[in-house]
Amino acid sequence: MSVEYYVRLERGNAKGVSEAVLEGISRALQLDDAERTHLYDLVRTANEGEHPRRRRGATxxxxxxxxxxxxIDAMTDVPVFIQNGRLDILAANKLGYAVFSELYVQPQRPANFGRFVFLDPRADAFYRDWxxxxxxxxxxxxxxxGRSPHDRILxxxxxELSTRSEPFxxxxxxxxxxxxxxxxxxxxxxxxxxxxxxxxAMDLSAERGLQLIAYSAPPGSHTLDALKLLASWSVTSDAAGQRQAAPTDS
Incomplete structure (x- = not known):
């Protein structure tokens, strides 16, 4: 690969880059799986610019x-939720809603981890390592x-996060x-x-872009006892009432 070719890549001109070159860059930079996938996504986006008809439609x-x-409702002993790539919680079971009840204090739906972490003052106390x-x-x-460059909601x-949060x-x-x-x-x-x-976290093969995330705790641990207590609390509190029958993007 020539110096001129490499400089072109550094400047963001990735149109027509071959897979062999991408593999060489991945090895040279010792990219992990997430970084390698992101590199391929960026190149795919650059190539889509040459073929506007291939771009995805409106979100x-x-x-x-x-x-x-x-x-997930049948998974009564573990907290479970389903999220999309924007980190919206689209569904959860009762224990999942109970564990992440702090995300539902704000009225905006669907609840979103990005907004909670960076815009909600409760996040600092909720996460022990914010x-x-x-x-x-x-x-x-x-x-x-990188995967969804034309996602307007994303x-x-x-x-929004860039405007309102300096840490973000x-x-x-x-x-x-x-x-x-x-x-x-x-x-x-x-x-x-x-x-x-x-x-x-498990990708749902029949639902592109969605993940099912399940939580657990070792037998005999304080966390397992706390989850059992939280399950009882969720039955008698309004935590489960925060469920949205059909969350919609806003």
Missing amino acids: RPQQIRPGLQQL DDAAYATVALLRAEA SDLIG RTLWASHDVREHRTGIKLITHPIVGDLDLHFE
């Missing part, structure tokens, strides 16, 4: 099929922006990307206190 509101809601939560949130949104969300602007400028597959979420729930939640 459509997302709704969850009744069968999916029935499935800096990590903020970094992960921006990295996930950055990856989605662009509006990024514009700073992190967005770092251009980091991340996948959301597995890990531990450390939160402090206003009812049951600290929770160390292990999560697994």
Whole structure:
């Protein structure tokens, strides 16, 4: 690869770049899976500019099929929710709503992790490591922006967060990307206190762009006991009443 060719890539001119070149760049920069996928997404977007008819249409509101809601409702012992790439919570089971009840204090629907982390003062107390939560949130949104460059709702969300949150602007400028597959979420729930939640995120093959995220805790742990208490609380409180029968994008 010539120096002139590399300089062209650095300047954002990626039209017509071959897969062999992209693989070479990935190896040279030691990109992880998320970064490699993001690179390919950016090149795909650049090539779409040559073929406007290939661009995706207007963003459509997302709704969850009744069968999916029935499935997660049957998972009564673990918190579960379904989110899209914009980090909107589109559906949850009762325990999922109870665990993330702080996201539903604000009236805007669907509840969105980006807005909560950067615009809601409750987020600082909810996340025991707010800096990590903020970094992960921006990295996930950055990856989605590469996958869905013509998503108007996503662009509006990024514009809103950039305008209203200096920490978001700073992190967005770092251009980091991340996948959301597995890990531990450390939160402090206003009812049951600290929770160390292990999560697994699974792409829904029949629902493009959606992930089912389930949380669990080791047997005998404080978190497991707290989840049982929270499940009982959700039955007798209005937490479950915050469910939206058919969340719509706004």
